[in-house]
Amino acid sequence: MIPYGRPALDIHGVAERAGVSLTTWRRHHGEAFQAAVKPLPGSLRPVLYDAAQVDAHLKGKPLPALPAQPHPGDLLTDAEAGAIAGVTASTIRSDAVNGLISPGQELHGRRWWTRADAEARANRPTQYKGRTPGARDKTPRTRQDTRVAEVAAELDRATAGHRAPVTADELAQRYDVSTRTAERLMSKARATEAD
Incomplete structure (x- = not known):
């Protein structure tokens, strides 16, 4: 996160501010700098x-604290914006491409979204909101076939002697399906009876 109104620098910018090359910075100042200045979250x-x-570090002064309160203008990564919106980072990127959220802004070689954009995405009216983080529903969804329960009931009646045996031809006519589909229905009904 880049706090609102607080410019950020990568290590190249840090070395440039110190007036030395990146190699010199890493060799002579890098260790002390990393111990004193923590990266942005x-x-x-x-x-x-x-x-x-x-x-402040370069001038030898105490480091100013980062803002404690969130601001709508804070810049967030796709993962941080997704955490606020309640979706995955890939959904944030996809929404940006499809115009469902602002395209964000390019900064330091990656795309950033404001906290306000992420909160607006979280408050969007319910429709398909994208995959929720940690979702494990990647297997295909299958609907329960109501005909299987009906065939199972008819098979039970036939077993009890309350009706003639159930045939595939009878089911094919009843449900207006092929004989093979009727045989599958009978097979599934028998499997549910066994469970």
Whole structure:
């Protein structure tokens, strides 16, 4: 997250502010800098640092604190925006492409969305809202065939002697299906009886 109104720098920007090359920065200043200045939360690729904290460190002053309260203008990664919206990061990216959320802005080689955009996405009226984080419903959904229960009931009646044996031809006529489909219905009904 990049807090609202607080510019961020990657390691190249940090070295540039110090007035040295990146190699020199890493060799002579990198270890002390990383011990003193923590990266912005959620910034993994690239690792970003608050510019005000970088400047304070370079001047040898105490580091200013990051804002404690969230602001609607905070810039969030796709994962952070998805966590607020209650969907996956890929859904945020897909919505941006399809115009269901703002396209975000390109900064430091990746796309960022405002907290306000993520909250608006979370408050969108219920329709298909995308996959929820941690969803495991990747298997195809199958509807329960009501005919199977009806055939099972008829098979029970035939077993009890209350009717003649159930035949595939009879079921094919009753449900207006092929004989093979009727045989499948009988097979499924027998399987449910066995359970």
